[in-house]
Amino acid sequence: MIEVKNIYFKYGQEQVQENASFSVSEGEKMALFGVNGSGKTSLLKLLDGLIFPQKGEILFEGHKLTKQSLKDKNFRKEFRTSVGMLFQNPDIMLFNPSVYDELSFGLKQLESTKLDEKVNYWAERLNLSSLLSKSPVKLSGGEKQRVALASILILEPKLLLLDEPFSSLDPRATGWLIDFLSSLDSTLVIALHNMELAKEIADRVIVLSENHKIIFNGDINEFANDKDKLVKAGLWHRHSGKGPHFHNF
Numbered sequence: 001m002i003e004v005k006n007i008y009f010k011y012g013q014e015q016v017q018e019n020a021s022f023s024v025s026e027g028e029k030m031a032l033f034g035v036n037g038s039g040k041t042s043l044l045k046l047l048d049g050l051i052f053p054q055k056g057e058i059l060f061e062g063h064k065l066t067k068q069s070l071k072d073k074n075f076r077k078e079f080r081t082s083v084g085m086l087f088q089n090p091d092i093m094l095f096n097p098s099v100y101d102e103l104s105f106g107l108k109q110l111e112s113t114k115l116d117e118k119v120n121y122w123a124e125r126l127n128l129s130s131l132l133s134k135s136p137v138k139l140s141g142g143e144k145q146r147v148a149l150a151s152i153l154i155l156e157p158k159l160l161l162l163d164e165p166f167s168s169l170d171p172r173a174t175g176w177l178i179d180f181l182s183s184l185d186s187t188l189v190i191a192l193h194n195m196e197l198a199k200e201i202a203d204r205v206i207v208l209s210e211n212h213k214i215i216f217n218g219d220i221n222e223f224a225n226d227k228d229k230l231v232k233a234g235l236w237h238r239h240s241g242k243g244p245h246f247h248n249f
Helices: 040-047 073-082 099-109 115-125 141-153 171-183 195-201 220-224 227-232
Strands: 002-011 014-024 029-033 055-060 083-086 159-163 187-191 204-208 214-219 236-238 246-248
Touching: 002 040, 014 040, 014 055, 014 214, 029 040, 029 195, 040 083, 040 159, 040 187, 073 083, 083 141, 099 115, 099 141, 115 141, 171 195, 187 195, 195 220, 204 220, 214 220, 214 227, 220 227
Parallel strands: 029 187, 029 204, 083 159, 159 187
Antiparallel strands: 002 014, 002 055, 204 214, 236 246
8 A cells, every 4th residue: 555665854954764665555554663753753744745755755556655746636636535644633633613514624625415424423433423513622632632533534544644642542542542443444554652552453563763764664562572672762761770670661
């Protein structure tokens, strides 16, 4: 579905992706790991066509993803309905007067004739039915996140990109979201920092180092059980004092 070939990307003089190459297959659920500042969010934005590499290329289903290709009306429509990204802060995704309007916004742009049917379906799946008439700004953090997620899923994307989706959730909401994401048929790429949560959802992990390079791409359990790899990635810390204790971030 996605091929990333030797991409380099920098903000100004700051390199945030260096010679990254990997692929994502249809139906795969993949975790993206790395310490803060390693480039996880930037990589998701690159996959979503919000920013573009200065070198290398990204292909979606064999088509190059570039500023120019997204100017093509047909490709832009296909890509934007096939790929959806959930940002870490849902507030930046919510701008409509009601939850119903939020969920139906994308469908209206596509001139869908099944607004009510699809809104009600996804509202029920994400426990939002009682909130459809409310303003998103008055919702709790967890409710806002479910609204933002529903507004993406209502377009039935093939690929779902998630940036730290558990960061602001309590344990109950976290458990619900794990079960929900596991039930989806969509291909998932999830940036997060909790290994135990990642193992609940993903089979594969890509790990970025502090200097923005991919240092592991493979089975998530292999990585999670290798303390040397975890330490190298900055995801475990050996405490000083009594014995070799580690802390999993």
